[in-house]
Amino acid sequence: FFKECPHPDENQRNQLGREAGLDPKQIKFWFQNKRTQTKTQNERSDNNALRTENERFLCENMAMKESMKNIMCPKCDGPPIGKEERARNLENMKMENQRLREQHEKISNFLSNVLGRSFVMGSNLAPPKSTLQTSSNSSDESLLSQICSSPIGYPPQENNHNNNNGRAHSININNIPIMSPSRQEHYEFHHDNRQKTDMFEIVVASMNEMFELLQMNDPIWVDSSSDGGCFIHRESYERIFPNLNRPYKSATARIESSKDCGVVSMTAIELIHSFLDPVKWMNLFPTIVTKARTIEVLDSGTLGGSIQLMYEKLHILSPLVEARDFFFIRYCRQIDPTTWIMVDVSYDLFNEIQSGVPPYSWKFPSGCAIQDMGNGQSMVTWVEHVQVDEKKQVNHIFRDLLCDRQTYGAKRWIVTLQRMSERHNFAMGATCPTRNDFKGVFNDPEGLKNTIQISQRMVKSFFEILNMTDKLDFPTSSQLNSGDRISIRKNEEITQTKGFIATAATSLWIPLSFQDVFNFFKDDKTRSQWDILTGGLKVMELARVPTGTFPGNCITIIQSYMQKEKLVLQESSIDEMGAFLIFAPIELPTITSIVNGHDATKVPILPSGIIISPDGRLVSNRGNTGNAQNGSILTVTFQILICDNINSSISQQQHMEAVTSIHSLLSTTILKIKAALGCSD
Incomplete structure (x- = not known):
């Protein structure tokens, strides 16, 4: 109490x-x-x-008084430090000074050997930013002497009013870019001069190796009897190129190598300029490169070329396959007035080789040779040579496609480059609405330009959301199939719809060729059989903007017969490696504003889409029966806005309702597609 x-x-x-x-x-x-x-x-x-x-x-006071009696101050050389201690400090400083002198001399000798002339470095141990005089092209010169000869600078700004026919056919080597002058995101990376010297030695050796790989056939390159391509013979390669810059190879690691060539409708200067800019690099290969960053510019002209430490993430357009991350050095060199070589080689940024940890993705010297043909086109020869060690087992429907050099092989890089350069040229030439059949919708060139730009933004945004391997919000839900992926994210991008967005995607195998599947989705007459977003109603095409010579490569504006206020902006593309169909709902007033030439840079757009690719299975692997069918892999992805208030949070109930809603949309669409194509489970 x-x-x-x-x-x-x-x-x-x-x-x-x-x-x-x-x-x-x-x-x-x-x-x-x-x-x-x-x-x-x-x-x-x-x-x-x-x-x-x-x-x-x-006690603390007594300890502080005691420590004050033994203060040591090397900077002011105060009385508390004895003669012996000062002598030791002086000896250490002399040893450090001698080490720096030796390092300085080593770098100077290395640069002198590379440049073929005497080279004196400044006191800051950094090479001066100067250009090189052209050296002789004698037959006994090494590759290193050949590739260190030409002055290089930034190219002039392109005139967007010129079409393809107005393109200059000659190359001015004084206007070839060293590095992109555009603003880039850089990551701070600390290294000493010894590491920088090692990087230079790696890229010079890699350039020599790339030069040999591009010229050699036997015994390095072996023809493949399965797909008609070629791959590197491992024993011959390791005997000819004994390189110490190699990763640890685990029992599960796999080496992929391939070579291919093709004509690209861009000049060598344009290609090199795009390869050195991470943003343009992603735009040239949107179906392959999902992220790219410049970590550090190691050299911007002293060695006659550009050397950059970079990062990139490569992906397949499906959430069922994990992406590949590479930290690598990119070296671009001009061999002669019309020929360039670009080489990428992985760099052991995190000391994985020394620690014996196998990297998941590693680039052996890979890249391309670009020869300008003088008519606005270039011949590009591509080499891919990588070692990969997947963290997770490859999904069975992608196994043949991924393990047979098709997904990340040289042919895919060439085909993608050809298709995107074609799209770029059509976009640059589409300044006059009367040159194409636009059905009278586009009366203003600015409206046509707006439509192309917003469609490109839609496509890029769609590709970026497909990397959902580690973003499954409800992995144990009984409603989800093993191949379904659902994620909910908070979107704060200025050019995208603000709020919470639910994304659902899945991939499945279809026993039809990807060309037939693409033609089915592209046909407006059959759209009502699968497209729930248009209410299952018949649609008509209001406008068409070609993006290539093939009729299926275009941007279209679609309208439902019954819902005239809601339109669909769609871009479709097909090449020999696959196809896609990306679309987004858009209101009639917004479309009207776009085609009338008003600002469209901040128009929000939320794309969904369909990716179609061959299944990668060779004819010999489909069985010996005569009725073996071609197959394709279909990836369907939807996005919906579940809350347009970005300042608020969503409840668990809203979360579950969004998952149920978008999964129902995905499942229903898949069932409709299977029924329309005559495919059963």
Whole structure:
């Protein structure tokens, strides 16, 4: 009772007296004594705590006084430091100075050997940013002497009003870019001069190796009897190129190598300019490169070319296959007035080789040779040579496609480059609406330009969301099939719809060729059989902007017969490596503003789409029966806005409702597609 009420009133004391059989005055005195006793105990406890704290302060004070007697100050060479200590410090400084002198001399000798002339470095140990004089092209010169000869600078700004026919056919080597002058995101990376020297040695050796790989056939390159391509013979390669810059190879690692060539409708200068700019690099290969960054520019012209430490992430357009990450050095060199070589080689940025940790992705010297043909086109020869070690087992429907040099092989790089350069040229030439059949929709060239730009933004945004391997929000949900992926993200991009966005995607195998599947999706007459977003109604095409010579490569504006206020912006593309169909709903007033030439850079757009690729299975692997069918892999992806208030959070119920809604949309669409194509489970 005392703990709850140390000061009882008279009624409480009388009640306690009756219960205890004591006089109320006795009860009163007992509480007074108890309060005094408790107060004394508390004061004693507080005194002990204060005494302990005081003793601790005294000890710390004594320790600080003692340490003040032994202060050491090497900078001012104060009296407390003895002669022996000063002598040791001086000796260490002399040894460090000698090491720096040796390192300085080593770098100077290396640069002199590379440049073929005497080279004196400044006191900051950094090579001066100068250009090189052209050297002779004698037959006995090494590759290193050949590739260190030409002055290089930034190209002039292109005139967007010129079409393809107005393209210059000659190359001015003084206007070839060293590195992109555009603003780029850089990551801070600290290394010493010894590491930088190692990087230079790696890229020079890699350039020599790339030069040999591009020229050699036997015994390095072996023809493949399965797909008609070629691959590197491992024993011959390791004998001819004994390179120490190689990763540890685990039992599960796999080496992929391939070579291919093709004519690209861009000049060598344009290609090199795009290869050195991470943003343009991603735009040239949107179906392969999902991220690219310049970590550091190691050299911007002293060695006659560009050397950059870079990062890139490569992906397949499906959430079922993990991406590949590469840290590598990119070296671009001009061999002669019309020929360039670009080589990429992985660099052991995190010391994985020394620690014996196998990297998941590693580039042996890979890249391309670009020869300008003088007519606005270039002949590009591509070499891919990588080692990969997947962290997860490859999904069975992608196994043949991924393991047979098709997904990341040289042919895919060439075909993608050809297709995107064709799209670029059509976009640059589409300045006059009357040159193409636009059905009278585009009366303003700015409106046509707006449509092409917003479609490109739509396509790029769609490709970026497909890397959902590690973003499954409900992995244990019984409603999801093993191949379904669902994620919910908060979107804060200026040019995209703000709020919470739910994304659902899945991949499946279809026993039809990817060309037939693409033709089915591209046909407006069959769209009502699968497209839920248009309400299953018939549609008509309002406008078409060609992006290539093939009729299926185009941007279209589609309208439902019944829902005239809601349109669909769609871009479709097909080449020999696959196809895609990407679309987004858009309101009629927005489309009207776009085609009338108003600003469309901040128009929000939320794309969904379909990716179609061959399944990668060779004819010999389909069985010996005569009725073996071609197959394709279909990836279907939808996005919906579930909350347009970015400042609020969504509840668990909203979360579950969004998952159920978008999964129902995905499942229903897949069932409709299978039924329309005559494919059963």
